[in-house]
Amino acid sequence: MKTKQRLINSFTLEYHPLVASLLREEITVPSPAGVIDHLHEREIHILLKTITLNVISVTREHFLLLTPEPLFALLRQHPCAQSQKVSLCEYQHSADNIEQTITTLMFTLPALQNSYQSSHLKTLASRLNNAKSTHSISANTLPKKSRLALFAGVSPSAIRLDNKKLARNDDKSKGKA
Incomplete structure (x- = not known):
């Protein structure tokens, strides 16, 4: 696995098929309409710096997400986000490795975080x-x-x-x- 910074407008994302199948029954609440318009450019920049997208590469410009990143999905809608960078943590293509990575990120991580997060x-x-x-x-x-x-x-x-x-x-x- 390697981490690199990429301009947001230089790549496309979609969910890995296993992730998409795990999320198909999930109920997500969309952000209130227009909320992104209330964020300042500096806030967008700071928030994007906190995000690391866990991905595998399909091509140099196309990646598969290994876990949902709703904050990134929201922030990338802001016009100024397109000229910003985000960190990509790129994993290897081995099927066993990807399955273990996805189960760790989608099950183990949230379970561990639960005891540390209050409302x-x-x-x-x-x-x-x-x-x-x-x-x-x-x-x-x-x-x-x-x-x-x-x-x-x-x-x-x-x-x-x-x-x-x-x-x-x-x-x-x-x-x-």
């Missing part, structure tokens, strides 16, 4: 709360809850703290004092 909306609320209370990020840079809600496709009131968790954490900190 994304609660995480956003907690981070916003911490940033506001510590003034660690300037108000100009800190995104508004309404903007985050637009991106998440929820009401701003859905981005809220878990009061039960806060109460438990307060009890723990009081016990240590």
